[in-house]
Amino acid sequence: MRHTISVLVENKFGVLSRVSGLFSGRGYNIESLSVGETIDPATSVMTIVTTGEDLVVEQITKQLNKLIDVIKVVDFMEIDHVEREMVLVKVSPRKDDRTEVLQLAEIFRGRIVDSGPTTYTIEITGDEGKINAFIELIKPFGIKEFVRTGKVAIGREGLKKAK
Amino acid sequence: MKKSGAEILIECLKREGVKHVFGYPGGVVLNIFDVLYDEKDVQLILTRHEQAAIHAADGYARASGKAGVAIVTSGPGATNTVTGIATASMDSIPLVVFSGQVPTLLIGNDAFQEADIVGITRPCTKHNFLVKDVKDLAQTVREAFHIATTGRPGPVLIDLPKDVTAGSAEFVWPEEVKIRGYNPTYHGNKYMITQAAQMIAHAKKPVIMAGGGVVLSGAAKELRDLAEHAKIPVTMTLMGLGGFPGSSKLSLGMLGMHGTYYANTAVQNSDLLIGIGVRFDDRVTGRTEAFAPHAKIIQIDIDPTSIRKNVRADLPIVGDVKNVLKDLQKALKELKEQQWGAVRNAWLKQIELWKEERPLSYSFDKNVIKPEFVVEKIYEVTKGEAIICTEVGQNQMWAAQFYKYDHPRRWLSSGGLGTMGYGFPAAIGAQFACPDKVVFDIAGDGSIQMNIQELATAVINKLPVKVAILNNGYLGMVRQWQELFFKERYSHTHLDTGNPDFVKVAEAYGAVGLRATKPEEVEPVIRESLKIKNKPVFLDFVVDWKEKVYPMVPAGASIDEMIFEEKEEKKEKKLKAVK
Numbered sequence: 001m002r003h004t005i006s007v008l009v010e011n012k013f014g015v016l017s018r019v020s021g022l023f024s025g026r027g028y029n030i031e032s033l034s035v036g037e038t039i040d041p042a043t044s045v046m047t048i049v050t051t052g053e054d055l056v057v058e059q060i061t062k063q064l065n066k067l068i069d070v071i072k073v074v075d076f077m078e079i080d081h082v083e084r085e086m087v088l089v090k091v092s093p094r095k096d097d098r099t100e101v102l103q104l105a106e107i108f109r110g111r112i113v114d115s116g117p118t119t120y121t122i123e124i125t126g127d128e129g130k131i132n133a134f135i136e137l138i139k140p141f142g143i144k145e146f147v148r149t150g151k152v153a154i155g156r157e158g159l160k161k162a163k
Numbered sequence: 164m165k166k167s168g169a170e171i172l173i174e175c176l177k178r179e180g181v182k183h184v185f186g187y188p189g190g191v192v193l194n195i196f197d198v199l200y201d202e203k204d205v206q207l208i209l210t211r212h213e214q215a216a217i218h219a220a221d222g223y224a225r226a227s228g229k230a231g232v233a234i235v236t237s238g239p240g241a242t243n244t245v246t247g248i249a250t251a252s253m254d255s256i257p258l259v260v261f262s263g264q265v266p267t268l269l270i271g272n273d274a275f276q277e278a279d280i281v282g283i284t285r286p287c288t289k290h291n292f293l294v295k296d297v298k299d300l301a302q303t304v305r306e307a308f309h310i311a312t313t314g315r316p317g318p319v320l321i322d323l324p325k326d327v328t329a330g331s332a333e334f335v336w337p338e339e340v341k342i343r344g345y346n347p348t349y350h351g352n353k354y355m356i357t358q359a360a361q362m363i364a365h366a367k368k369p370v371i372m373a374g375g376g377v378v379l380s381g382a383a384k385e386l387r388d389l390a391e392h393a394k395i396p397v398t399m400t401l402m403g404l405g406g407f408p409g410s411s412k413l414s415l416g417m418l419g420m421h422g423t424y425y426a427n428t429a430v431q432n433s434d435l436l437i438g439i440g441v442r443f444d445d446r447v448t449g450r451t452e453a454f455a456p457h458a459k460i461i462q463i464d465i466d467p468t469s470i471r472k473n474v475r476a477d478l479p480i481v482g483d484v485k486n487v488l489k490d491l492q493k494a495l496k497e498l499k500e501q502q503w504g505a506v507r508n509a510w511l512k513q514i515e516l517w518k519e520e521r522p523l524s525y526s527f528d529k530n531v532i533k534p535e536f537v538v539e540k541i542y543e544v545t546k547g548e549a550i551i552c553t554e555v556g557q558n559q560m561w562a563a564q565f566y567k568y569d570h571p572r573r574w575l576s577s578g579g580l581g582t583m584g585y586g587f588p589a590a591i592g593a594q595f596a597c598p599d600k601v602v603f604d605i606a607g608d609g610s611i612q613m614n615i616q617e618l619a620t621a622v623i624n625k626l627p628v629k630v631a632i633l634n635n636g637y638l639g640m641v642r643q644w645q646e647l648f649f650k651e652r653y654s655h656t657h658l659d660t661g662n663p664d665f666v667k668v669a670e671a672y673g674a675v676g677l678r679a680t681k682p683e684e685v686e687p688v689i690r691e692s693l694k695i696k697n698k699p700v701f702l703d704f705v706v707d708w709k710e711k712v713y714p715m716v717p718a719g720a721s722i723d724e725m726i727f728e729e730k731e732e733k734k735e736k737k738l739k740a741v742k
Contacts, residue, residue: 009344010343010344014281014282014285014293017282017285018285021285021286022286025286055471058471059468059471059472062467062468063468065467066466066467066468067344068289068290068310068342068344068345069344070344071343071344
């Protein structure tokens with residue numbers, strides 16, 4: 001099973017290596033990882049996407065919690081949440097296709113962040129499925145390169161609270 | 164008034180109540196050693212190798228229950244500590260290790276004697292620090308001791324760049340430590356504890372499996388109260404020896420790969436297994452799918468990662484073993500019906516039968532010394548009151564089987580990592596912690612040569628540490644596996660032709676060397692060694708090289724698939740049973 005785990009950590013040097021070392025040392029998978037500061041500059045959040053049997057993921061969250069610099073671990077599997085990632089795709093379509101590429105970007109609510117004589121660089125944000133779909137659709141037009149961020153996730157506020 | 168970093172460090176050690184520090188000097192720790200030169204309250208014990216300094220600090224910690232402390236230099240000094248730190252980490256031993264580091268401005272430049280020791284020790288410490296500013300030093304030391312000694316204990320390393328110990332700052336001792344990411348759970352969940360009490364009350368064939376957590380938590384008394392009150396037999400892991408009296412009628416001895424027949428059989432037949440401070444290591448469980456097949460498992464541990472890591476747990480309780488056992492005992496006493504009397508008697512009787520069926524035994528020989536006989540004699544002569552350290556291999560298993568440990572912190576052995584060369588320096592540390600106790604290192608001729616240079620440390624400090632070398636001329640445990648599973652192809656396990664004369668080695672260092680080659684010489688030699696009060700003694704016991712550790716569960720087998728000593732041998736020689 002695939003799990004998205006959010007790890008609140010002390011913003012100290014070496015924390016990333018403690019976390020990534022834990023995964024490599026114990027043979028856990030990391031599919032993606034993204035790190036950024038939180039509202040409190042003394043802490044960061046790492047969003048880690050990992051796969052494993054339930055028992056393995058249980059060990060992963062426990063082992064993460066055991067690290068002294070880890071303040072909180074949330075496995076989004078059990079929680080209603082929003083996930084987003086971003087991709088930057090550099091496309092070099094034939095001249096005839098340029099309009100279609102722009103339309104496609106628009107359908108996906110993408111933005112053109114750079115354009116060269118023969119290329120467009122398109123920024124798309126969304127969940128994994130949307131990004132995969134966009135890449136599949138744009139592929140025939142000639143992708144020069146693309147870069148994807150890791151996933152970030154945040155819990156949804158419950159409907160009850162909204163009332 | 165400002166103090167130098169080195170002075171702050173030593174002041175912190177005093178505040179933490181540290182009396183003994185094991186270490187080795189070098190370029191970047193000169194400032195610290197200079198302060199130690201005039202220091203009266205903190206004694207530095209110079210070992211002859213940094214690895215031994217860590218093992219000595221570890222032995223000190225295991226024998227005393229306090230954190231062991233070591234100071235080494237950067238680069239090779241620091242990397243030499245890795246085996247010792249990993250040893251302590253696997254066995255959850257509290258250590259605080261200070262390593263020197265090149266000046267902060269040179270870090271990352273591949274400077275002389277630079278090693279990224281924080282990176283290297285990250286996976287084998289509970290936590291580690293690099294101090295970049297002398298102002299943070301006192302706070303860091305305070306946190307390090309707190310982390311090392313609380314929760315599930317473990318080693319902590321502090322890397323000290325030269326400019327930090329040379330720099331100066333106001334000394335401020337933080338009275339409180341608060342680390343927001345570190346909040347061990349000390350008390351077990353009340354509901355779970357009442358559930359556990361119910362399960363115990365209704366079990367017909369319960370077994371307690373006690374591990375190192377019992378010793379670390381200081382819960383030997385609570386465990387004994389519980390076992391005696393609820394009439395539950397207790398087996399111990401290697402790390403748990405001494406956590407429950409080995410000579411008690413309820414004791415099943417050690418379980419696992421070289422565990423007793425009755426311990427393994429009891430576990431396999433139990434309907435309730437109560438794991439206390441254990442992590443279900445593979446040497447204990449054998450094939451996990453076949454482990455305790457009929458039992459519900461209750462697991463009590465302070466470290467949540469120990470639970471459900473290797474085997475299932477039907478009822479996990481996270482908390483400090485001592486607290487949980489107290490609460491559990493209370494919950495048991497509150498139960499109105501305690502109908503276990505008759506039911507348990509049948510179970511205990513069955514266990515007695517298993518004990519009679521196959522006791523721990525070996526074939527005594529009047530011409531050649533059996534290693535088990537040596538351990539038995541050490542037990543008799545020291546009346547079970549000695550602190551026993553071991554190396555790793557056959558010596559360790561015989562010391563676990565044939566010496567009965569009635570008290571915690573008398574059994575010091577590298578259980579998790581299995582570090583050869585551990586025992587002798589650990590014995591030195593233990594002797595510093597307990598100057599009035601008899602300290603033995605039960606060693607093999609292979610292991611002792613991994614830290615034999617520590618004879619110098621023991622001689623200089625007039626330590627009466629005894630090293631009983633069960634000298635079979637082989638790396639015995641590996642040889643045993645080669646004999647049983649590799650067609651007697653003894654690849655690189657024969658040491659005899661290269662072994663030194665251990666008596667002469669001891670004498671060359673100014674220690675005492677004694678030798679026994681016949682069974683009747685064993686006891687006199689042990690008695691002789693006990694008369695020597697101000698020097699280490701090497702006791703060279705030339706033992707039967709063919710002797711193997713039994714019972715034995717082959718790797719990957721279920722723990723009731725045990726191999727025993729061959730019967731042919733039994734017919735020839737008088738079977739000597741140990742009870």
